[in-house]
Amino acid sequence: MGGRPFYNVTGPQADGVACVVCGADFLADKITAVAVGRNPVDDASVYACKEPCARQLAEDAERMAQEMRTAAGLDDADVPSERDDPVFCVDGHFGSLLRDLRTLAGTEALLSTSDDNTTLRFLLSLTARHAETAMMRARLVLARTKPDDADGGTDGDD
């Protein structure tokens, strides 16, 4: 699996003989250990008790991934495309623009609390993508709206 970096891992934990979550000594206790990631210092695998520590890590990771998907609005369409049908429908783009902005606010919150390299990179790619689509959508909406005093509104609603 390779994967997830564990920072600030030292001593027995870095040697792979102690749980990186609870610190249990695999040599002294009868514990089933599973690799849960690696130490970025030397790229060696690090381990956790199969139960409950590894499961807890997996659940945390899944919850974080779900939070990021939700923050990113990845459950709905997120990038303008042909199937974003009335391509030039202002309301559609306005709604999508608001979603982009919510996503950016969500990634800001996550960025400020995350120190995991994989997570940071994921969040930064989300930020780049949504900032770009937000710009496009803002320009589309701008281009299709007029200043209030452009030509005396017929609906007089303001």
Ligand SMILES: [Zn+2]
């Ligand atoms: Zn443990």
